[in-house]
Amino acid sequence: xxxxxxxxxxxxxxxxxxxxxxxxxxxxxxxxxxxxxxxxxxxxxxxxxxxxxxxxxxxxxxxxxxxxxxxxxxxxxxxxxxxxxxxxxxxxxxxxxxxxxxxxxxxxxxxxxxxxxxxxxxxxxxxxxxxxxxxxxxxxxxxxxxxxxxxxxxxxxxxxxxxxxxxxxxxxxxxxxxxxxxxxxxxxxxxxxxxxxxxxxxxxxxxxxxxxxxxxxxxxxxxxxxxxxxxxxxxxxxxxxxxxxxxxxxxxxxxxxxxxxxxxxxxxxxxxxxxxxxxxxxxxxxxxxxxxxxxxxxxxxxxxxxxxxxxxxxxxxxxxxxxxxxxxxxxx
Amino acid sequence: xxxxxxxxxxxxxxxxxxxxxxxxxxxxxxxxxxxxxxxxxxxxxxxxxxxxxxxxxxxxxxxxxxxxxxxxxxxxxxxxxxxxxxxxxxxxxxxxxxxxxxxxxxxxxxxxxxxxxxxxxxxxxxxxxxxxxxxxxxxxxxxxxxxxxxxxxxxxxxxxxxxxxxxxxxxxxxxxxxxxxxxxxxxxxxxxxxxxxxxxxxxxxxxxxxxxxxxxxxxxxxxxxxxxxxxxxxxxxxxxxxxxxxxxxxxxxxxxxxxxxxxxxxxxxxxxxxxxxxxxxxxxxxxxxxxxxxxxxxxxxxxxxxxxxxxxxxxxxxxxxxxxxxxxxxxx
Numbered sequence: 001x002x003x004x005x006x007x008x009x010x011x012x013x014x015x016x017x018x019x020x021x022x023x024x025x026x027x028x029x030x031x032x033x034x035x036x037x038x039x040x041x042x043x044x045x046x047x048x049x050x051x052x053x054x055x056x057x058x059x060x061x062x063x064x065x066x067x068x069x070x071x072x073x074x075x076x077x078x079x080x081x082x083x084x085x086x087x088x089x090x091x092x093x094x095x096x097x098x099x100x101x102x103x104x105x106x107x108x109x110x111x112x113x114x115x116x117x118x119x120x121x122x123x124x125x126x127x128x129x130x131x132x133x134x135x136x137x138x139x140x141x142x143x144x145x146x147x148x149x150x151x152x153x154x155x156x157x158x159x160x161x162x163x164x165x166x167x168x169x170x171x172x173x174x175x176x177x178x179x180x181x182x183x184x185x186x187x188x189x190x191x192x193x194x195x196x197x198x199x200x201x202x203x204x205x206x207x208x209x210x211x212x213x214x215x216x217x218x219x220x221x222x223x224x225x226x227x228x229x230x231x232x233x234x235x236x237x238x239x240x241x242x243x244x245x246x247x248x249x250x251x252x253x254x255x256x257x258x259x260x261x262x263x264x265x266x267x268x269x270x271x272x273x274x275x276x277x278x279x280x281x282x283x284x285x286x287x288x289x290x291x292x293x294x295x296x297x298x299x300x301x302x303x304x305x306x307x308x309x310x311x312x313x314x315x316x317x318x319x320x321x322x323x324x325x326x327x328x329x330x331x332x
Numbered sequence: 333x334x335x336x337x338x339x340x341x342x343x344x345x346x347x348x349x350x351x352x353x354x355x356x357x358x359x360x361x362x363x364x365x366x367x368x369x370x371x372x373x374x375x376x377x378x379x380x381x382x383x384x385x386x387x388x389x390x391x392x393x394x395x396x397x398x399x400x401x402x403x404x405x406x407x408x409x410x411x412x413x414x415x416x417x418x419x420x421x422x423x424x425x426x427x428x429x430x431x432x433x434x435x436x437x438x439x440x441x442x443x444x445x446x447x448x449x450x451x452x453x454x455x456x457x458x459x460x461x462x463x464x465x466x467x468x469x470x471x472x473x474x475x476x477x478x479x480x481x482x483x484x485x486x487x488x489x490x491x492x493x494x495x496x497x498x499x500x501x502x503x504x505x506x507x508x509x510x511x512x513x514x515x516x517x518x519x520x521x522x523x524x525x526x527x528x529x530x531x532x533x534x535x536x537x538x539x540x541x542x543x544x545x546x547x548x549x550x551x552x553x554x555x556x557x558x559x560x561x562x563x564x565x566x567x568x569x570x571x572x573x574x575x576x577x578x579x580x581x582x583x584x585x586x587x588x589x590x591x592x593x594x595x596x597x598x599x600x601x602x603x604x605x606x607x608x609x610x611x612x613x614x615x616x617x618x619x620x621x622x623x624x625x626x627x628x629x630x631x632x633x634x635x636x637x638x639x640x641x642x643x644x645x646x647x648x649x650x651x652x653x654x655x656x657x658x659x660x661x662x663x664x
Contacts, residue, residue, distance in 0.1 A: 150635045154486030154578035156528045156567065178510060189611035194571050196488045196616055198578070198629050198643045203608045207589070207631030207641075216634065231635035233578035233643060235488065237569050239526050246486035246530070246565035257539070276535045279521035284528055297530050299539030302548065303482045303563035309539075311530045311565060 004030025005329075008067045008091070010059055010082065011074030012036035013045060015164045016096055019322035020071050021049050029326055037063050038074075064089045069332075071325050072096060087123040092332065094125050094325045098210070101126040101218055111327040112268045113140045114222045118331045125328055128222065129214035130320025131155050131234065135245045136219060137319065138295040138312045141267035142260060143223055146306065147252030150229040153215060156237050156244040157200055158284060161316050162187055170238055193238050200234040209234055242284035243320065244313040251306040257298055260308055264295050269319065274298050282313035293319050336362025337661075340399045340423070342391055342414065343406030344368035345377060347496045348428055351654035352403050353381050361658055369395050370406075396421045401664075403657050404428060419455040424664060426457050426657045430542070433458040433550055443659040444600045445472045446554045450663045457660055460554065461546035462652025463487050463566065467577045468551060469651060470627040470644045473599035474592060475555055478638065479584030482561040485547060488569050488576040489532055490616060493648050494519055502570055525570050532566040541566055574616035575652065576645040583638040589630055592640055596627050601651065606630050614645035625651050 007024075011017045017038070024031060036047055037059040046053045057063065059078070064070065064086045072079050076099040083093045083100070100106040107117040108126045113136055118125055128136075139148060159166040166187045173193035176183045185191050189199065201211035216230035265272045273282050274296035282294035293314030301307030314320065339356075343349045349370070356363060368379055369391040378385045389395065391410070396402065396418045404411050408431040415425045415432070432438040439449040440458045445468055450457055460468075471480060491498040498519045505525035508515045517523050521531065533543035548562035597604045605614050606628035614626035625646030633639030646652065 152484035152563075152580045152635060154565070156488070156569065174506060175510065178507065190615055191617055194617065196569060196571060196576050198576070198613050198615075199608070199611065206634075207608065207629065208634065209608075213634075229635040231484075231580045231633045231639070231641055233486070233629065233641065235576075235578065237488065237528060238571075239528060239569075244528050244530070244567075246567065248484045248563045276531070276539065276541075279531065281530050283522055283530075285523055285526065297539065297565065301563045302538075302540065302545075303484060303561040307563070309563055309565060 002030070002032065004032045005069040006033045006067050007031050008035040008037055008064060008070040010037045010070060010072045010078065012047060012056060013038045013042045014073055015160050015167065016073035016317055016321045018047070019317045020073065020325065021047060023318065023322045023326045025050055027326060029329065035063065035067065061085060064091050067091045069329060073321065083124060092121070092123050094127060094328050096127045096321050096325060098129065100124060101128065102221065108218060108221050109328050110136060110222055110324060111331055112137065114224070115331055118328060127321065127325045127328065128218050129211070130161055130316035131157060131211065131243050131245060132215045132218045133320045133324055134243050134293050134312055134314035134316060135215055135247065136222065137267070137270050137293040137314060138264060138310060139247070139249060140223060141263050142249065142251070142308065143225070145259065145263045146255050148223070148225065148228060149250045149252055151215070151250070152231050152248040154233045154246045155235055156239065156284070157234060158239040158241045158243055158316065159192060159236065160241045161243065167240060170240065188236065192236060195238065197236045198233060200236055239284045241288040241315060241317065242313055243316040244282065244284050244311065246311055248301050248304060248307060248309050250304045251308070254306050255300070255308050257300060260298055269293060270295055272296065282311055284313050287313040287315050290315055291318055291323055334362070334364060336364045337401040338365045338399050339363050340367040340369055340396060340402040342369045342402060342404045342410065344379060344388060345370045345374045346405055347492050347499065348405035348649055348653045350379070351649045352405065352657065353379060355650065355654045355658045357382055359658060361661065367395065367399065393417060396423050399423045401661055405653065415456060424453070424455050426459060426660050428459045428653050428657060430461065432456060433460065434553065440550060440553050441660050442468055442554055442656060443663055444469060446556070447663055450660060459653065459657045459660065460550050461543070462493055462648035463489060463543065463575050463577060464547045464550045465652045465656055466575050466625050466644055466646035466648060467547055467579060468554065469599070469602050469625040469646060470596060470642060471579070471581060472555060473595050473602070474581065474583070474640065475557070477591065477595045478587050480555070480557065480560060481582045481584055483547070483582070484563050484580040486565045486578045487567055488571065488616070489566060490571040490573050490575055490648065491524060491568065492573045493575065499572060502572065520568065524568060527570065529568045530565060532568055571616045573620040573647060573649065574645055575648040576614065576616050576643065579642050579644065580633050580636060581640050581642070582636045583640070586638050587632070587640050589632060592630055601625060602627055604628065614643055616645050619645040619647050622647055623650055623655055
């Protein structure tokens with residue numbers, strides 16, 4: 001395939017795996033060879049990369065021979081089992097799961113936020129939570145300008161964040177509803193079609209979900225901001241692709257709309273879409289398939305002193321996962 | 333029809349009008365006679381009430397002769413034009429629009445919050461905004477226990493809040509998407525199927541929408557709490573019926589989960605549904621068609637001092653509109 005890395009993708013047939021292939025093509029990521037790894041049930045399938053059909057192989061302990069760079073997008077259990085093995089075999093791993101994100105020895109990186117942190121890696125770099133990544137694309141530039149202290153946020157998360165089976169589940173439920181058939185819920189505990197579920201990831205003893213703590217925990221680590229506080233409600237809604245977040249953010253210093261606009265308009269990887277009276281604001285549908293996140297609905301927060309309200313949307317399979325992973329690899 | 337009021341419904345064929353008929357039946361509201369009023373294009377239709385077909389009549393200046401009580405659910409313009417005329421004719425009007433809610437001479441009432449305010453009416457009582465009503469069903473009992481100061485909230489609003497045409501629009505868009513036909517948006521400025529629109533009601537110069545200010549403005553009036561502050565993002569999602577609100581609420585006095593649970597479990601018109609590890613929490617689908625609102629996902633707020641995070645769902649056509657209007661009439 002030319003000069004470049006010997007790349008492996010673990011979880012190649014999943015929603016994020018497929019996007020990784022497209023992102024590497026689009027960004028002309030230097031790939032010398034490519035192995036597609038997945039669970040045994042995907043063996044026999046093949047996926048297209050740069051006009052070549054590549055057979056999917058079963059992941060096992062010998063999968064990483066000759067590999068230089070591995071993207072993991074197969075969940076925490078697979079990551080915990082196979083990432084350290086790959087690491088020992090000299091492979092640099094970029095992991096999309098939550099398994100190692102809060103590990104002090106593992107850099108957690110958004111290239112637009114903390115690119116320098118990647119340097120300290122010991123063969124393993126973590127990709128942040130998708131909702132966190134989308135939110136920080138707007139919050140971090142505002143932090144640099146005004147000093148971020150805390151946020152109150154509510155998410156509107158797409159089913160693709162739960163993987164390919166969840167996309168199918170929404171499609172099947174819509175179809176069943178249209179045709180008067182019984183609606184079955186298997187991926188989610190309740191019907192997701194025409195519904196909203198305040199339940200993403202598992203519940204902690206505090207009543208928050210794990211997902212709801214990621215903006216605070218991962219945000220502190222990536223922004224180097226140990227005092228940062230975030231109270232979040234994460235909600236799954238019947239959208240196929242792209243997450244959105246409604247945010248009230250409090251800053252140390254006074255904020256003006258003009259100054260915030262200026263900061264956000266210049267922020268990398270982010271588009272300011274904020275002409276509400278012309279019906280222009282971010283929507284998940286508009287962000288689906290786009291690399292850049294979008295921010296809009298800016299207003300001086302009515303219940304905070306130095307506060308700003310905003311609305312961010314972004315394709316969580318791209319900036320929240322595949323794109324960010326490839327950007328991390330590009331930093332190396 | 334028996335003893336009781338001579339009732340008129342203005343906007344009888346709309347989403348709220350239809351619910352008014354069902355609520356009056358269910359609650360055995362004393363109706364001596366019933367006139368169904370709507371725009372001329374609905375004339376020729378008839379609606380069923382207590383096993384009787386009642387013809388829809390066109391609303392005009394003579395519509396209120398002999399009427400004692402009128403429910404208005406036809407928007408602000410119709411309310412501004414016809415409610416004062418009805419009032420002058422001696423009719424008691426319960427208006428569901430936003431036209432008179434902030435008028436000091438007009439009581440704005442949720443029977444579970446400020447029933448006594450209804451006494452000061454001069455023939456016109458306003459029904460609150462639907463999202464505000466659903467949120468206050470949980471916030472007001474908490475206020476009485478702990479002293480509410482401010483909230484940060486994000487809404488998840490059903491299309492039925494925009495009326496019957498919006499319900500049709502979502503249905504048509506879903507159908508078009510399933511059959512590969514072009515998706516048309518007429519009621520909303522963008523596709524609502526598989527999307528989320530941070531746009532409910534019109535935009536103010538501050539960047540907030542009118543809808544987003546209602547929780548603060550109407551909340552202050554109904555809770556008699558002039559210092560109450562609320563920063564809200566209102567979002568339309570592809571749900572047919574029942575609104576939800578994610579809330580971070582700050583109180584004057586310390587809050588505990590046990591004390592909050594106790595208060596909410598006893599609150600009238602509200603069901604506490606809060607066993608998250610058993611997948612029990614409010615969802616709009618579960619609340620659709622139910623008189624009671626539901627509250628759950630209680631947790632000590634991670635970014636406030638005396639704070640509580642919660643999630644409330646409620647059928648906005650019922651508690652947010654028809655049910656509350658009939659409850660107001662029952663107070664009279």
